[in-house]
Amino acid sequence: MSPGSGLPLRFVGVYTPHGSARELFRPGPGFDLGYEDASLAPFEAPARGGKRLKDYLLVIDGVDLAAGIQVGTVGHDAARVILTGSGADGKNASIDQFLAVESGLGAETPHTTLTLAVGSDDAGLGFNLSYSRGGTPVPKVIDPAALFDELFGVPLTAASRRQLAEERRRGRSVLDFVRADLARLSARAPGFARERLELHHTSLREIEKRLSPRSRRCERPERPDPARFPKLRSFAGGERYFETVTDSLVDLLARALACDLTRFSTLFLSDLTLTRTYPELPNDIHSDVAHRYRPRTGRSPGDPATWRPLALQNRHSYGKVARLMQRLDEAGVLADCLLYVSSDMGDPARHSSRNVPTLICGGSGGRFKLGRYLDLGGPEEGSELLPNNRILVSICQAFGVPVQRFGHSADPATVTGALAALSG
Amino acid sequence: MSAAFVATLGAFCFAFAAAGCAPSSGPAASAAHGEGLLPARVRRLSNVEYERTLEALLGKAVPVARALPPDVRQDGYTRNAAQAVPPGYGTRLSALVRDAVASAVGERLEELLPCHPRSGDACRDAFVADAAFRAFRRPVGASEKAALERLFDAGARGEAGFRGGVELVLRALLESPSLLYLRELGPAAPPGGVVTLGPYQVASSLSYFLRGAPPDAELYAAARRGELSTGEGRERQARRLLGHSGTRHQFRQFVMEWLEIDALDQAAKSETLFPEFERLRPHMLAETRAFVDEVMVNEGASLASLVDAGFAAVDPAMARFYALDAYGARVPARDRGRAGLLQQASFLSAHAHPDMTSPVKRGDFVLRRMLCIELPRPAELDIEIVMPRPLARQTARERFIAHSADPSCRSCHALIDPLGYVFEGFDAMGKTRAIDAGKPLRTAADVAIRGERRYFADSAALSAFLARNVEAKQCYLRQAFRFFSAQTDADAERAFLEVVLALPDERRDNLLEALVAYVKSDLFARRKVPAP
Numbered sequence: 001m002s003p004g005s006g007l008p009l010r011f012v013g014v015y016t017p018h019g020s021a022r023e024l025f026r027p028g029p030g031f032d033l034g035y036e037d038a039s040l041a042p043f044e045a046p047a048r049g050g051k052r053l054k055d056y057l058l059v060i061d062g063v064d065l066a067a068g069i070q071v072g073t074v075g076h077d078a079a080r081v082i083l084t085g086s087g088a089d090g091k092n093a094s095i096d097q098f099l100a101v102e103s104g105l106g107a108e109t110p111h112t113t114l115t116l117a118v119g120s121d122d123a124g125l126g127f128n129l130s131y132s133r134g135g136t137p138v139p140k141v142i143d144p145a146a147l148f149d150e151l152f153g154v155p156l157t158a159a160s161r162r163q164l165a166e167e168r169r170r171g172r173s174v175l176d177f178v179r180a181d182l183a184r185l186s187a188r189a190p191g192f193a194r195e196r197l198e199l200h201h202t203s204l205r206e207i208e209k210r211l212s213p214r215s216r217r218c219e220r221p222e223r224p225d226p227a228r229f230p231k232l233r234s235f236a237g238g239e240r241y242f243e244t245v246t247d248s249l250v251d252l253l254a255r256a257l258a259c260d261l262t263r264f265s266t267l268f269l270s271d272l273t274l275t276r277t278y279p280e281l282p283n284d285i286h287s288d289v290a291h292r293y294r295p296r297t298g299r300s301p302g303d304p305a306t307w308r309p310l311a312l313q314n315r316h317s318y319g320k321v322a323r324l325m326q327r328l329d330e331a332g333v334l335a336d337c338l339l340y341v342s343s344d345m346g347d348p349a350r351h352s353s354r355n356v357p358t359l360i361c362g363g364s365g366g367r368f369k370l371g372r373y374l375d376l377g378g379p380e381e382g383s384e385l386l387p388n389n390r391i392l393v394s395i396c397q398a399f400g401v402p403v404q405r406f407g408h409s410a411d412p413a414t415v416t417g418a419l420a421a422l423s424g
Numbered sequence: 425m426s427a428a429f430v431a432t433l434g435a436f437c438f439a440f441a442a443a444g445c446a447p448s449s450g451p452a453a454s455a456a457h458g459e460g461l462l463p464a465r466v467r468r469l470s471n472v473e474y475e476r477t478l479e480a481l482l483g484k485a486v487p488v489a490r491a492l493p494p495d496v497r498q499d500g501y502t503r504n505a506a507q508a509v510p511p512g513y514g515t516r517l518s519a520l521v522r523d524a525v526a527s528a529v530g531e532r533l534e535e536l537l538p539c540h541p542r543s544g545d546a547c548r549d550a551f552v553a554d555a556a557f558r559a560f561r562r563p564v565g566a567s568e569k570a571a572l573e574r575l576f577d578a579g580a581r582g583e584a585g586f587r588g589g590v591e592l593v594l595r596a597l598l599e600s601p602s603l604l605y606l607r608e609l610g611p612a613a614p615p616g617g618v619v620t621l622g623p624y625q626v627a628s629s630l631s632y633f634l635r636g637a638p639p640d641a642e643l644y645a646a647a648r649r650g651e652l653s654t655g656e657g658r659e660r661q662a663r664r665l666l667g668h669s670g671t672r673h674q675f676r677q678f679v680m681e682w683l684e685i686d687a688l689d690q691a692a693k694s695e696t697l698f699p700e701f702e703r704l705r706p707h708m709l710a711e712t713r714a715f716v717d718e719v720m721v722n723e724g725a726s727l728a729s730l731v732d733a734g735f736a737a738v739d740p741a742m743a744r745f746y747a748l749d750a751y752g753a754r755v756p757a758r759d760r761g762r763a764g765l766l767q768q769a770s771f772l773s774a775h776a777h778p779d780m781t782s783p784v785k786r787g788d789f790v791l792r793r794m795l796c797i798e799l800p801r802p803a804e805l806d807i808e809i810v811m812p813r814p815l816a817r818q819t820a821r822e823r824f825i826a827h828s829a830d831p832s833c834r835s836c837h838a839l840i841d842p843l844g845y846v847f848e849g850f851d852a853m854g855k856t857r858a859i860d861a862g863k864p865l866r867t868a869a870d871v872a873i874r875g876e877r878r879y880f881a882d883s884a885a886l887s888a889f890l891a892r893n894v895e896a897k898q899c900y901l902r903q904a905f906r907f908f909s910a911q912t913d914a915d916a917e918r919a920f921l922e923v924v925l926a927l928p929d930e931r932r933d934n935l936l937e938a939l940v941a942y943v944k945s946d947l948f949a950r951r952k953v954p955a956p
Contacts, residue, residue: 075802170579
């Protein structure tokens with residue numbers, strides 16, 4: 001178990017696309033992740049203090065996005081279930097927003113949360129991890145240069161410092177008026193409209209943070225050069241730049257967490273479709289890799305030829321998670337981070353939201369027993385659902401928020417209880 | 425016609441049986457108090473509505489819609505009651521407003537004022553009163569006005585002067601919840617009650633309903649005179665607004681979202697297979713916009729004219745692409761297979777893969793958006809989704825027929841795919857083709873629609889069928905109502921269809937007349953109060 005350093009715990013939720021080739025996701029004997037074609041191989045990389053990244057890793061198999069399965073929010077749409085523990089009918093906040101906004105744990109940092117994505121800022125179900133209470137998706141940043149500007153602003157001269165102070169004064173005057181207008185509107189609004197207006201109040205608090213002078217918390221990194229990613233969106237020519245975009249977002253996120261600019265973040269990764277990153281993979285990863293996966297099941301030996309391409313896609317995603325861990329480790333905060341990494345599907349060819357590949361990464365402040373494989377999986381057919389809500393409850397408890405339930409389901413058992421096995 | 429319309433109105437919640445593939449049905453209409461009314465609500469303007477509102481206030485278009493975080497969609501439409509201002513939206517909006525106002529005040533201060541700055545406090549007061557009324561779309565209270573005047577003075581401090589005061593007031597107004605949210609609440613009432621909207625809320629509702637933009641001076645004047653409390657008064661204003669060229673935006677937007685082509689300007693095609701696409705894409709979108717304008721202005725925006733007008737509205741680039749001899753707003757194109765919207769390159773490109781056609785996407789579109797038949801998604805049925813692998817010498821149709829032979833897929837795809845095969849005469853960017861994979865194409869298909877078998881020789885035959893089909897006409901009206909009312913509500917949709925049904929035969933197919941009739945009806949100015 002990695003002891004926490006006493007620093008506040010940080011959370012990152014990461015979406016990885018296309019489920020997993022389960023056969024090559026499972027660790028080998030002795031928690032071996034380095035066997036041929038293993039999708040988790042990037043975590044064999046060294047960490048500080050003679051460790052490896054996998055010493056900060058808990059690999060979990062057998063978790064289901066149960067609350068989504070119960071109401072038909074499955075397949076690509078199930079991305080929303082990962083951090084909300086709710087299907088499309090849920091109105092609760094995702095865990096990052098719950099901890100940072102509703103529980104107030106993000107109040108002290110300049111950015112209450114950061115919501116990042118590669119390739120799509122779409123507000124649809126299948127493209128978002130983070131939701132505010134009421135079920136509104138939290139807008140995402142997909143441009144590394146815009147993220148840099150949000151986090152670090154422009155270097156100040158004496159003249160621009162005065163200008164900035166004046167702009168802050170004017171901004172606060174505007175904010176005061178807007179806040180009073182919202183209060184008037186809220187006071188007159190009936191109950192059914194208030195939740196949405198309350199979200200607007202949250203938004204104004206975020207603007208207020210931007211208008212406050214910041215203490216210098218760490219060195220400014222170099223601003224990502226937008227010329228290196230002239231296009232940003234999927235299916236609009238952005239794919240060839242995704243490698244650069246992803247690495248830039250990951251590096252800036254690590255810096256933001258290390259500098260305590262935020263403590264809560266989510267990152268929605270993209271797949272390798274049209275990126276030409278691996279010449280040996282088909283161009284259309286979605287159709288020609290994920291949909292062609294044939295797993296080994298109790299009834300069928302599956303098709304091993306379909307496992308390797310999917311594992312390579314998975315390894316690419318996990319490589320980005322490993323990169324984030326490395327950056328956090330270099331900054332000395334990996335022990336105080338808790339990354340929850342999962343996918344919308346287990347078997348992507350079935351669009352099944354059972355047995356979703358799940359990782360807990362980072363020292364988690366010493367709350368979970370790391371460096372091991374937790375096999376909770378039953379057979380695909382017939383076994384009871386193991387709701388990922390239990391992981392969400394455990395994470396809340398790790399952050400000192402003593403909830404017993406997380407998410408929304410008609411069945412109270414789905415949303416109730418922690419996953420004790422995480423602690424060993 | 426009326427009898428058939430009435431009969432199918434009864435089949436609004438049509439139950440459709442096919443093994444494993446039961447389309448969903450809408451909820452039955454409630455007989456409760458307030459039946460057929462839209463809910464009372466507070467809805468945030470969509471990004472496009474916000475952009476038009478900004479334009480009305482600043483007197484100049486500022487392209488902010490695409491710079492804001494994307495709208496949440498409901499049923500594919502951006503105008504809906506689910507929009508909110510989460511963190512991330514608010515911060516972005518605030519930055520965009522700051523820049524837009526700085527630029528407007530810097531470049532065109534005098535155009536923004538109803539007076540000359542030299543008149544000092546009098547001009548300040550006149551500016552604040554005028555701008556606040558237009559921003560809030562209602563008379564402004566004394567305390568609100570006083571707060572804005574204080575804000576003006578704070579902005580005018582020091583070097584900034586009058587200009588600084590104007591800037592700060594405009595920033596505050598353009599970020600204010602009273603501008604961002606359209607309020608359709610009426611007086612306080614308990615859940616389940618029915619309320620009547622006040623004159624200024626009716627004015628805003630009417631203007632955003634028809635135009636997606638704030639009321640103009642004449643509409644405010646009608647509200648002030650109390651004319652919007654009568655159906656005739658609302659009808660007069662609706663007809664006047666429909667005559668404005670600016671109202672066309674709203675109809676274009678509807679068709680773009682209904683056809684799911686509004687994201688086409690961000691889509692990509694294989695550069696190897698479709699090297700022309702990047703160059704032609706803006707021309708494709710311009711064609712659809714021009715076509716909608718033409719059909720709205722001269723054909724009453726009927727479904728028949730949209731899908732089966734028989735002409736194209738093309739510029740020289742699209743005329744060449746379609747092998748037409750002429751360009752212009754009404755170029756006969758039926759003999760080139762271009763009957764209407766469904767044969768336009770924008771639609772055909774949006775409903776295809778980057779490198780090949782997709783009978784599934786095109787067939788699924790026709791069922792969902794033209795006939796309002798919702799099929800379950802494969803994942804809901806726990807079906808393994810096997811994409812047909814492209815094989816040399818195999819047409820798309822052959823490929824998909826093999827895939828649909830799978831027993832678990834067949835029940836749905838037997839309905840979907842044939843509706844897509846009829847479009848196979850067009851490639852993935854909408855170019856006419858006679859061969860696929862070196863083989864002659866077959867576009868004819870037997871199709872089952874609501875249990876009845878139909879034969880279509882090609883997509884033009886499908887369009888001709890849709891143009892006459894009562895269920896397609898109803899579906900079109902329902903889709904339009906979802907967009908214009910910014911609400912998906914089966915009960916209100918049914919009431920809207922009943923209003924249309926009461927129109928004389930010759931006006932029933934005209935969407936403009938349908939919308940005017942709804943505005944005129946008692947339904948428009950009343951709301952039911954939802955449960956908390």
